[in-house]
Amino acid sequence: MDYSTLLNEEQLKPVTDTEGAVLVLAGAGSGKTRVLTYRIAYLIEKCGVSPYNILAITFTNKAAGEMKERIFNVTGQEGMWVMTFHSFCARVLRNDADKLGHNRNFSIYGEAESDRIITRILKENFPEDADKKKTIRWHISAAKSIAMTPEQYSARIKDRPDRDLITQVYAKYEEELAKNNAFDFDDLLLKTFLLFAMHKDVLEKYQDRFLYVHVDEFQDTNKIQFLLVKMLVRKYGNIFVVGDDDQSIYGWRGADVGNILNFKKDYPDCRIYKLERNYRSSGNILKTANKVIANNAGRMGKQLWTEKDDGIEVSYRSLGDDKTEADFVLEQIMNLVKNHGYRYSDFAILVRINSITRTFEEKMSSYGMPYKVIGGFKFYERKEIKDFIAYLRMAVNPADGESITRIINFPKRGIGEACVEALIRACSMRNISLYDGLMSLENLELSPAYTKKLAQFAALAKDLSEHKDDMPLDEYIKYVMDRVDFYSAYDMDDPEGRTKLENIDEFITSVHEFCADNPDVRLEEYLQTLSLLTDADETDEGNYITIATVHGVKGLEFRCVFIVGLEEGIFPSLRSDTTTADVEEERRIMYVAITRAQERLWLTNAGRRFRFGKWENNSVSRFVKESGLIAAARRMDERMVHHTVQQALRRDFAPKFTQSATAGKDISVFKEGVKVRHPKFGDGVVTEVNGENARIAFEKLGVKVLNLRLAPLTVIGE
DNA sequence: CGACCTGCGAGATCG
DNA sequence: TCGCAGGTCG
Numbered sequence: 001m002d003y004s005t006l007l008n009e010e011q012l013k014p015v016t017d018t019e020g021a022v023l024v025l026a027g028a029g030s031g032k033t034r035v036l037t038y039r040i041a042y043l044i045e046k047c048g049v050s051p052y053n054i055l056a057i058t059f060t061n062k063a064a065g066e067m068k069e070r071i072f073n074v075t076g077q078e079g080m081w082v083m084t085f086h087s088f089c090a091r092v093l094r095n096d097a098d099k100l101g102h103n104r105n106f107s108i109y110g111e112a113e114s115d116r117i118i119t120r121i122l123k124e125n126f127p128e129d130a131d132k133k134k135t136i137r138w139h140i141s142a143a144k145s146i147a148m149t150p151e152q153y154s155a156r157i158k159d160r161p162d163r164d165l166i167t168q169v170y171a172k173y174e175e176e177l178a179k180n181n182a183f184d185f186d187d188l189l190l191k192t193f194l195l196f197a198m199h200k201d202v203l204e205k206y207q208d209r210f211l212y213v214h215v216d217e218f219q220d221t222n223k224i225q226f227l228l229v230k231m232l233v234r235k236y237g238n239i240f241v242v243g244d245d246d247q248s249i250y251g252w253r254g255a256d257v258g259n260i261l262n263f264k265k266d267y268p269d270c271r272i273y274k275l276e277r278n279y280r281s282s283g284n285i286l287k288t289a290n291k292v293i294a295n296n297a298g299r300m301g302k303q304l305w306t307e308k309d310d311g312i313e314v315s316y317r318s319l320g321d322d323k324t325e326a327d328f329v330l331e332q333i334m335n336l337v338k339n340h341g342y343r344y345s346d347f348a349i350l351v352r353i354n355s356i357t358r359t360f361e362e363k364m365s366s367y368g369m370p371y372k373v374i375g376g377f378k379f380y381e382r383k384e385i386k387d388f389i390a391y392l393r394m395a396v397n398p399a400d401g402e403s404i405t406r407i408i409n410f411p412k413r414g415i416g417e418a419c420v421e422a423l424i425r426a427c428s429m430r431n432i433s434l435y436d437g438l439m440s441l442e443n444l445e446l447s448p449a450y451t452k453k454l455a456q457f458a459a460l461a462k463d464l465s466e467h468k469d470d471m472p473l474d475e476y477i478k479y480v481m482d483r484v485d486f487y488s489a490y491d492m493d494d495p496e497g498r499t500k501l502e503n504i505d506e507f508i509t510s511v512h513e514f515c516a517d518n519p520d521v522r523l524e525e526y527l528q529t530l531s532l533l534t535d536a537d538e539t540d541e542g543n544y545i546t547i548a549t550v551h552g553v554k555g556l557e558f559r560c561v562f563i564v565g566l567e568e569g570i571f572p573s574l575r576s577d578t579t580t581a582d583v584e585e586e587r588r589i590m591y592v593a594i595t596r597a598q599e600r601l602w603l604t605n606a607g608r609r610f611r612f613g614k615w616e617n618n619s620v621s622r623f624v625k626e627s628g629l630i631a632a633a634r635r636m637d638e639r640m641v642h643h644t645v646q647q648a649l650r651r652d653f654a655p656k657f658t659q660s661a662t663a664g665k666d667i668s669v670f671k672e673g674v675k676v677r678h679p680k681f682g683d684g685v686v687t688e689v690n691g692e693n694a695r696i697a698f699e700k701l702g703v704k705v706l707n708l709r710l711a712p713l714t715v716i717g718e
Numbered sequence: 719c720g721a722c723c724t725g726c727g728a729g730a731t732c733g
Numbered sequence: 734t735c736g737c738a739g740g741t742c743g
Contacts, residue, residue, distance in 0.1 A: 059732060086733040110733085119738095130738090131726095185733050220732070250732065353729055375731075409719095416719050532733055551730055573729060589730080612728065613734040 001045060007038060014273040015039045018047055021267035024242040027304045028595035029280025029557065032242050036216055037067060039240065041074040043212055051080035055210040058084055059217035061533060063555060085225050086185060089192040090528050096202050100195055105524050107182040107393050107400045108531035112381060114184050117402065121172045129165055139166045140173060144186035145222045145254040147193055181399035189224045196231050207235040218243030222254040230266065245300045246293050247592050249551060251585045261300065278304045280557050282311025285601050289594040292626045296584045314601045316629040318620060321608040326359045328604065329562050333545065336560065344370050346559040348546040350593050352571035355611065357547050370544035375552035378534055384500040385507050389530065391480050395465040396524050398435035408457055411489035415457065419450045435461065468523050474515040476523065477508055478702045492693050505704050550593045561597035566605040567618035590623045603629060667708040670694055675717040683716065
């Protein structure tokens, strides 16, 4: 392969500079992923490096998946470690956590679990500080991301009045995690760091394996992540990092731009390459981006340029209120879809804060425009999914008391708080885990009523853990579903209950898909993969409008972008303690937002916005002023926008929706015994009809309860 | 035990 | 406004 024809001159240099430390400062849309992909391909093809000896760290699972695919397409090679820091660490710990005195079947706790633990610690020990949960969690995470123990961190925050509270809760929290044989997300990094620091032989094993280490999105790594990388490459020194200081938008979460700004201090012999040619955006969009980011001090200094034409003017609109703003955006989209050959998937509506997506969602769903929200509430954070996962976790990691208390009374078994408390007390007195306590209830000396109820749950728990290795994962999931009887746990007459059951169905479907891609996968492995997944990782090529926070579209591009809600206090988000550095980060977020656009870009704000139950009047964002567009802005006649939108919507969308398929659907054909087909679930038989709902036994996925009016079912026989 | 009532607070979120 | 946590009552 001739790399010089595939890459431009500035891209080619870092790709072929394979030894030692290399820093690539890659502007937005400058072909960063391309450089990384071809660099790895080059190592394999031209330098004869085995894929086995290559490690590439990405920011998201999705990015990892895409990069693997691209590398495979270029080289035909598979099997190298391309993953996030957290996945990397989880894998290392799965192999070697025993050396730290941990069980290798550890659970991985997310924020929700951490919250529950902190809440409980506060309740038991510091009831008067119950409202400090968030602050404390933030500090625990901050301490862990700079590898500090409670004592060390205590010294660091010695001026804070709540110093003792924070460090004491931190210490107790650590005890609690250890008891549960669990790691939180920060632990994955921290414990791996400690493992490497304390066990030279383990570190050396990985050093000798990963001769070439790559890190993408380097500007958003935190201290401990960089420490990990430094340890890994200490022996051979081949470190290749790619990033853009102007796109560092995770400072609030411990990302340290210093890692990129001071890279040369750590690696004095490093070569630094800049990628400044942008292939993504039109000239006008790029000019706007450059203008805005120029207001930040302390940059490494890049000036993006393009050979593209100026293209379409960037527009700015100030709308009267949030509803009019949404109308304006919908109108633009409709017009471009209808008259200019754009697809819905060409559009992204970007917001700074999630709460303002609502108006857009409501309008779009009422007119049947397809959309998808990225970010916001996560699928795997939903209560019903977490409940289900808790059963699986209990089966794999019996020490996981957190999961046990979560499900001990779900579905309801009459095991109330008092009963759980009694169980916990009895177990901690005897210094045994909840699970072991449940397995030897007769020794706990609880009241007969408690013992009887707990025995029921204990039998279930025992059964689930005994059977976990008896069958393939997808069958086991079905087994859990039946054995726990999730079906009767939700009220099918309640729309919320139905949604929850549907979500569980979706979860089960995703397990099936996972099993299809990873045959013979063990439950342990699956659970650890699952804990590290987020909604943003879904790859989906559907034709829909994307509504997302700017953070949610990092690395993505769209032909048309609307940046909405550009108001002081929202974007930039301002609080009483906002510093200059914070505003600079806001500006970088704005820069990321602008540079997502390829052809068309709109900036909008609403003069009045309904939030928190009242009207807010916000002034126009400083970023609009910095973009230089405000002079060109024309104030729209609100009623005019409203009128044209209503008209257009009625014409284009209303007919389809008033007599939509669901209303007139004849559901009398779905009788007991009828064979049906579902596009996602496959073929099945109706076993019970209850009004609009039917219980259907699917050949592959087992019994599901579906709403006959809504579910895309077709009859295929009697 | 669990259903219902009241008061409070409200940011972005990679894994 | 909405969602949650904590308190109260049947």
